[in-house]
Amino acid sequence: MTEIYSQEPCSEPHVGPNTLKRIAAAWPRRATIRSDMTTFMQPAAPEAGLTDYPVHLIPFAEHPRFLDASEEARRLVNTLAWQAYNARVIAAEEYVANPTFEKLKHGVFPGIDRYEAKEAVQQSHIDEVWHTYMHMTAMQRTKEAHNLTAQPEYFHPVTNQRLFRLMDQYSEEWERDLLFLIWTVVGELHINNFLELLARDETIQPMHSLVARLHARDEAAHGPIVAEVMKDIFVHFNKEQRTLFARRLPDAIIALGAEDYEMWAQILNFVGVAGAEEMIADTRRLPGTDSMLTDFSTVERLVRDLGIEDQIDYDFTGLRTSRA
Numbered sequence: 151m152t153e154i155y156s157q158e159p160c161s162e163p164h165v166g167p168n169t170l171k172r173i174a175a176a177w178p179r180r181a182t183i184r185s186d187m188t189t190f191m192q193p194a195a196p197e198a199g200l201t202d203y204p205v206h207l208i209p210f211a212e213h214p215r216f217l218d219a220s221e222e223a224r225r226l227v228n229t230l231a232w233q234a235y236n237a238r239v240i241a242a243e244e245y246v247a248n249p250t251f252e253k254l255k256h257g258v259f260p261g262i263d264r265y266e267a268k269e270a271v272q273q274s275h276i277d278e279v280w281h282t283y284m285h286m287t288a289m290q291r292t293k294e295a296h297n298l299t300a301q302p303e304y305f306h307p308v309t310n311q312r313l314f315r316l317m318d319q320y321s322e323e324w325e326r327d328l329l330f331l332i333w334t335v336v337g338e339l340h341i342n343n344f345l346e347l348l349a350r351d352e353t354i355q356p357m358h359s360l361v362a363r364l365h366a367r368d369e370a371a372h373g374p375i376v377a378e379v380m381k382d383i384f385v386h387f388n389k390e391q392r393t394l395f396a397r398r399l400p401d402a403i404i405a406l407g408a409e410d411y412e413m414w415a416q417i418l419n420f421v422g423v424a425g426a427e428e429m430i431a432d433t434r435r436l437p438g439t440d441s442m443l444t445d446f447s448t449v450e451r452l453v454r455d456l457g458i459e460d461q462i463d464y465d466f467t468g469l470r471t472s473r474a
């Protein structure tokens with residue numbers, strides 16, 4: 151046995167042995183599918199003077215060639231950025247998070263024995279399916295509001311693509327299942343950083359910040375849930391599983407923080423903005439533009455709770471350039 155078994159529960163006030171019980175008990179009041187469905191489903195007309203997506207989150211927004219584009223083209227890029235963001239969230243939920251929640255429910259991973267864990271996983275899965283519905287509704291409303299007759303066929307976001315590429319290197323089912331779990335755990339712990347950015351943004355349509363705010367509220371519970379569930383699972387892992395978990399966790403962190411340049415190129419080319427390749431190449435040359443967000447302190451806390459910080463090849467302080 152390793153030191154993992156004697157690990158004290160995390161001393162953070164929101165995490166502890168009764169965390170799952172408490173979070174699961176609050177679900178009927180907290181879940182946005184229960185409490186906010188009516189608010190969300192009421193269509194709201196777009197407000198003049200507000201954008202669909204925060205301009206400052208478009209990495210090439212200040213590039214001279216982008217500023218040279220017509221206002222109409224820049225506005226369409228902004229609208230498609232919002233659409234692509236929703237598509238990205240849906241793809242992450244549908245192709246990574248939900249399959250993992252199913253695996254968790256079907257006993258693919260050891261340690262999900264206590265009822266509170268099963269209940270919290272089931273509730274989270276329901277939330278995720280609802281999130282897909284919220285984001286597809288948001289996309290449809292945007293399409294109608296702007297009379298979008300054509301849109302790009304959004305492909306898998308960079309986060310999913312990196313997972314699928316990595317899976318090609320592994321042939322054992324347990325290895326591939328574990329990669330899904332790693333991606334989901336990091337995603338669930340991290341997703342709120344970006345949602346909160348949108349939720350607080352006053353330059354975008356109120357409906358758009360509302361979607362992010364509702365989603366973020368559910369995810370504020372999912373983070374502690376997956377952290378607790380992961381602790382239950384990890385103590386049951388054998389040596390190979392622990393080794394793979396520690397080895398591949400940094401890949402998930404880097405993938406989930408990555409700026410999605412393929413998506414940006416797709417949008418710029420779809421709109422027909424001149425100099426798309428140049429804009430993206432110039433932006434990528436600037437320091438720090440590989441990542442959208444670099445705060446992975448919630449993942450760092452889990453790593454510490456699991457007692458594996460010395461096995462994780464990732465610098466959570468952001469001072470050292472991590473492996474690509």
Ligand SMILES: [Fe+2]
Pocket residue numbers: 243277278281365369
């Ligand atoms: Fe979600």
Ligand SMILES: [Fe+2]
Pocket residue numbers: 247274278338368369372
């Ligand atoms: Fe979630």
